[in-house]
Amino acid sequence: MAEEKRIEEELACAILLAERVRSAVDEAESFKAECNHVGKHVDTIVEKLRAHVRSAQSFYERPIRRIVAEVCKNLERALTLVRKCKRRNVFRRVFTIISAADFRKVINLLEASVGDMKWLSSILDSNNDNSGIVITLPPIASNDPILAWVWSSISSIHMGPLPEKIEAANQLASLAHDNDRNKQIIVEEGGVPPFLRLLSETTSPDAQIAAATSLYHLSNDEDRVTTILDEAGVPIIVKVLADSPMRVQTWVARLVARMAERNSIAQDDFARENAMRPLVTLLSFETFMDDQKSFVGKQSIHSLVQINQEMEKKSLIDSNNNHHYRPYVSSFSSFHSSEGSSRGGSNHRRERENESPEVKHKLKISCAEALWMLARDSVLNSKRITETKGLLCLAKLVEKGEGELQFNCLMTIQEITAAAESNADLRRAAFKANSPAAKAVVDQLLRVIKELDSPELQVPAIRSIGSLARTFPARETRVVGPLVAHLSNRSQEVAAEAAITLGKFATPENFLCVAHSKAIIEFSGVPPLMRLLRGNEPAQLHGLILLCYLALHAGNSEALEQARVLNALEGVDQKMLAQFPDLKELVSKAIYHINLYHAGTHSQRLLYVP
CATH class of the missing domain: 1.20.930 (Transcription Elongation Factor S-II; Chain A)
Structure with a gap:
């Protein structure tokens, strides 16, 4: 061109x-x-x-x-x-x-x-008496009034005084919220650069919120997010995220979440700018205050630095003891403090401390959502979150949080554990057996699975445990029991998810599959599995796969014979087997193994010949 x-x-x-x-x-x-x-x-x-x-x-x-x-x-x-x-x-x-x-x-x-x-x-x-947003309609826009409105508003953001800039940005945010056509007009008419300037160059929280809100509404499309990236928007967004009032940070974190959700290139750009670090810092704000207070008791006159120093010394002395959060609280607080000073976050420390609990809670929700979207399908971003000790913070918020905050933290953990499942280096680094952060995460996942009656929260918790199946030793039977219990859950989604996760414990790809299979049977997992075969199609499929794994690795179990598992396997719907050729072979292997130990007690069909 x-x-x-x-x-x-x-x-x-x-x-x-x-x-x-x-x-x-x-x-x-x-x-x-x-x-x-x-x-x-x-x-x-x-x-x-x-x-x-x-x-x-x-x-x-x-x-x-x-x-x-x-x-x-x-x-x-x-x-x-x-x-x-x-x-x-x-x-x-x-x-x-x-x-x-x-x-x-x-x-x-x-x-x-x-x-x-x-x-x-x-x-x-700018010198005439009609400066600001012009309401009149030029003849060129008589067939499309939105065009004139967009031109006038963008012009005000470019050249108007601050109150008019804020009003114009809010007008465009309202237009962008209405429909995608308006969003496209705003982008095509050059609305993104003035929004970014308004976000970065002004010190007015209202102006920054208006700019961030407008960009948020524009970012529901991959191409429009690309426009923001092309205008070098990511460094600006990360800088404002790290050092601005909480009300502004809430909207900027939401913007990060939406951009990362809609555009994988944005995920990479935010990774290069290390957006995970300020997000984890903001998420950790006041998260560990209760723990710190419990350590110092009545000695509240000590400063935060003195508290951290005492905790560091004590954690060294007690390093061989099994503390849940204690060894990491000091280091996490130090990270939080250093990040605030290095990014200039101390400029707004007093304002943050004086903010209302509602504002602080909304900020945490937005930051957790941003981390979720940044971690989604990204091993690199998941690794960076774990390197900022984000796992411990997420575990604490799963424990203490509720509603949307708790859900967003669980979804972030789900994405990180999924990345660990696909990447051995991340799995070994972040979820090694002696890691207090990993232990804290597993403890909270199990608590959600056992104590909460919410499929929305239980499903990501169960999936996360499944992603970590290879990290659990054979003696870690405390994980298997709660999962087996959910095979009888009234929610078919939860029951199917439990079967999928247990399948990751019992699959031949898991080195400890035999020990895990025996543990599932010992926790009386066979009867609910047989009932699951009468559920909906996903439940049937995953229940059948798990049942085959149990037969392969514990075919001599009396529980399998008592539950008439062989009859169930022989009576599997042929349409399902035809639909999944690998399943047909797996069922044949399972029947063969059961017959090895219980020959003569049942008819033998679909025998597998190794």
Whole structure:
């Protein structure tokens, strides 16, 4: 594509064209009155064009380019018509037909151009009495009023005083919230750069919130998020996230979450800017205060630094004891303090401490959602969250939080554990057996599974345990029992998820599959599995897979014979087996193994020959 002309060049071309029309008017010898009328409109247009040339450096260019292009089209039509009024030979005059109607059309077009130019002056001239958001409608936008509103608002953000910038940004946020067409118009008309400037260059929380809200509404589409990335939006967003009032940080964290959700490139860009660090810092704000108070008891006169020093010494002495959160509280607090000072977060420390509990809670919800979306399908981001000791913070909030905050933290843990399942290095680094943070996470996942009666929360907790199945030793039977209990859950989704997770313990890919299979049977897992075979299709499928694994690794168990597992396997729906060829082979293997130990007690069909 040809490079776009400078705005001064476009204005100069329009002025030259208008002067050509003026010259043609002076040379006209027919329809002189009509031509003079055309000339008056052209003079007005030229006057406005010259005024814009003199102050072109302050222009918001989008409406200028659109309106000047329309003005040039109308001037071309006027030039073509007026030239016909110049004296010609007899032959040309016979075949050139001009009517008053032609002049009326051209004059109407020029009047529209005059109206457009006057409207343009009203929104771009910061010295006139009509500065700010202009409510009038230019003729060029008569068929699309939103366009004029967008132009006027963006112009105010570019050049207006701070109150008008805030009002304009809020107007555009409201427009963007309405529908996707409005969002696209705002982006196409250059709305993203002024939003980013308003977010980064102002110290007004209201202005920053208005800008962040607008960007948030625009970010529900991958291409529009790409536009924000192309305008170098990520470094700006991360900087504001690290050092701004809590009300602003809440909206910026929501913006990070939506951008990461809609665009995988945004995930990578936020990783490069290490957005996880300020998010975990904000999420940890006051999270460990109860733990710290419990350690110092009545010695509340000590400063936070003294508390941390005492806890560090004590954690070294008691390093061999089994503390739940204690060894990491000090280091996490130190991380939080250093991050605040390195990022300039101390500028707003006092404001944060004085904020209402509702504002603090909303910020934590937004930060947890942002971490969830950044970690989703990303091993790199999950690794960075664990490196900032985010696991311990998430575990604590799962324990103490509720509602949306608790859910977002569980979903973040689910994504991190899924990444660990697919990446052995992350699994070994973040979820090693002697890691207090890993233990804290597992403890809270088990608590959710055992104590809460909410499928919405139990499902991600069960999935997370399943992702960590390879990290549990054979003696870790405390994990198996709660999962077996949920095979009888009244929620088919929870029951199926429990079967999937237990399947990850019992699969041949798990080195300890035999020990885990025996543990499942010892916890009376066979009877609920048999009932699960009568559930919906997902429950049947995953229940059948788990049952086959138990038969492969513990085929000599009396529990399998008593539950008539062989009959159940032989009676599996052939349509299901035809749909899943691998399942058919697995069922055949299971039948073969059961028959090895219980030959003669049942009929033998679908025998597997190794």
